[in-house]
Amino acid sequence: MxxxxxxxxxxxxxxxxxxxxxxxxxxxxxxxxxxxxxxxxxxxxxxxxxxxxxxxxxxxxxxxxxFDFKRRHARKAYGNVTLRFYNPIEEDYIIPRGTTFTSTNQEYPYQFETLVEYRVPKDSTEAILEVFSKQTGASSNIPENTLNVMTSSPPSLRSVSNETSFNTGADLESLEDFKKRFQDFVETRGRATNKSIRYGAMQVPDVEGVYVYEQVGLVTAFVHDRNGNLPDTVKKNVEQELEDYRPSGIMLRVAPVIKTLTDISVRVTLSNKDRISDTLEHHIEQVIRTYLNNFKVSDDLILNDLIQVIMNIDDRLIYDVEFSTIHGNTITKPEEIIRAGNIDVTLI
Missing domain, CATH: 1.10.286 (GTP Cyclohydrolase I; Chain A, domain 1)
Structure with missing residues (x-):
């Protein structure tokens, strides 16, 4: 016009x-x-x-x-918390629905709750629960070992912890992502193709990545959420969604991806030695961990990209970056996903 x-x-x-x-x-x-x-x-x-x-x-x-196509709403963060007891419990212990978990760290004032009732069997020394944030949006994501308080906890409870980070919280879908998803929708109108199966799985809001592996008589969709997991509820939703996309007469299987924990040991040289502190060291560690935990299935770890992520924290302050655990790019198998393992940062 x-x-x-x-x-x-x-x-x-x-x-x-x-x-x-x-x-x-x-x-x-x-x-x-x-x-x-x-x-x-x-x-x-x-x-x-x-x-x-x-x-x-x-x-x-x-x-x-x-086409009745709409933007995705903001999503809540969720993940597993581990309860550990001093001794094996003497009888079954019921954890009611709505039990709240919080953190003593003031940086993360978010509350998480159980959506179903859990029964911890007699003689158990630990229990794993799935909890969901009461708030929506990406701000509800938390790093590992953040949740440490349980409301109405039993006297025998020794500790509470989320051993992995929660990354599933998401804001309202951006217009750019919305347009790209609609373009994918148009391109995958042909059913029973690799692209259409991938698109069908991605229609489930909690799904973050998909790899489709085709064999004679069998198609396997490796699926994961933002935490790199495939919860039973998500798997069930994917299987239901793919009924309209799977090839006729060929078995379709939905499977979790294979996690590859990557340990990073890095020495960061600063131009100003006065800036060396535990706070900066922790911040760099969190940046590396967040970067790795946002990988999708089949993504490779490119060393130069990781160096650039660290340098972007403060390219004037950070003078050099040297790794001792990895010496080149990490190439994953198509069904694998990279996640952060032990992260060790040394400032010099």
Whole structure:
């Protein structure tokens, strides 16, 4: 769609006036009539721009709405917490639905709760529960070993901890991701193809990555959420979703990905030795851990990319980065996913 520019509108107004009357002749910059026409031209140009944007928006929304395609809502973070007891419990212990877990770390004031009732069998020394954040959005994600308080905890409880980070919290889907997902939707209208199976699995909101492995008579979809896991509820939802996408007469299996824990030991040289502190060391460790825990299935660890992530923390302060545990790129198998193992940061 072609629109008129400010200069074209202004010149048109001046030309029309000069043809229609000889009483107004001063159109030089700064004159009263010129200033008035410039204001009018600006308003008309803005009207053209808004009209163009509204037309494009209407076309785009009309196409998307015709397929009942909507943006994904914000998601809650979830994951497992481990309860450990001083001694084997003497009888079955019931953990009711709605039991809340929190952290003494003021940086993470979020509350997590159980959505179902759990029964811890007699003689158990530990129990693993799945908990969900009460808040939605990416801000509810937490690192490992953050949750350490349980409401109404039994006297025999020794410790509470989330041994892995929670990364499943997500904000409202961005317009860029929404448009890309709709484009994938259009491209995978052909059913029973590799792309369509991948797209079908990605339709489940908690799914973050998919790898489709095809064999004679069998198709395996390796699926994971943002934590790198495949909870039973997510697996069930994926299997139901793929009923409309799987090839006829061929068995389709949904399986978890294979986690590969990557240990990182890094020496970071600073240009200002006065900045060496435990706080900076912990911050660099968290940046590395978050970067690795955001990998998807089949993603390779490129050493230069990891170095750049560390340098981006403060490229003036960080002078050099040297690894002792990895000496090159880490190439994964298609069904594997990289996750952070032990992260050791030394500042020099």
């Amino acid at each position: 072609e629109t008129r520019k400010f200069t074209n509108i202004l010149s048109k107004l001046i030309d029309k006036t000069m043809v229609a009357t000889h009483k107004v002749t001063d159109f030089t910059p700064g004159s009263a009539i010129r200033s008035l026409y410039e204001a009018i031209a600006l308003e008309i140009e803005q009207l053209y721009i808004l009209t163009k944007e509204n037309i494009y928006w209407g076309i785009q929304e009309g196409v998307i709405e015709s």
